[in-house]
Amino acid sequence: MRLMMFVVFLGCWEVGMADTLADAPGTASAPTYAVWPIGWVRKDGERTSIEIEPRYQPALLGLEAGARIWVLYWFDRHDTPEQRAILLVHPRGDPANPLRGVFATRAPVRPNLIALSRCQVLAVRGTAIEIDGIDAFAGTPVLDLKPE
């Protein structure tokens, strides 16, 4: 998510509101789904870990040091209707880069603010999964973990 520091949104297109009412999110034709944190990114000096909510600890059974996992997390610092309506960005925030659609970039603004990082598990201790690092701020909500 350090990426966000370099992303400047110039000339972005936004979703028109008037012409999308019929299939706006939450209507019958466009359902919405609720997701919630199953844990949080923690940083402690050089150490990075994912602290799992205690009620989800059983879901870690079999996850071991050395595993490579996908961490899905939420770009919570961009969680505004305006940023979720941005469809075009200048990659890396450089106006010299031609506009690209957000689905052709890893920009942290997009309709669904799901981020994806591959990490290596260094240790699992109770509800704490120590990882080799992640490009996300401390306190970032984590949505899912999957083996690679």
Place this chain on the structure above:
Amino acid sequence: MRLMMFVVFLGCWEVGMADTLADAPGTASAPTYAVWPIGWVRKDGERTSIEIEPRYQPALLGLEAGARIWVLYWFDRHDTPEQRAILLVHPRGDPANPLRGVFATRAPVRPNLIALSRCQVLAVRGTAIEIDGIDAFAGTPVLDLKPE
């Protein structure tokens, strides 16, 4: 998602309700986030494509044939509170396989029903992205696309 046909849930643990009320999803301490389809999986004979909602078409700018992308989609056939509470599964539904936590498997039941597949883009025509295939049913809601 063909995987779901092989997944039988025996001896699964579920999230206790009584002891999680304080930090249940949707409370102040555990926020929920809304996600919604940005498109849908389509199958037409041998062809597989992702049909993007028309209002999101600008977000495809720069996505071209040959690209390898991550497709994030929703395991909509498992979207019940009961299935979202399953934390342990027998991998591949085989009781001979020891129970594993869902975060150590790719099982289509998990707290947040987000699926992840890597696909190759064969063509982009308007709102239709033809891909080489995806292990998801026709009609599956797609949440996000990202370059690999």
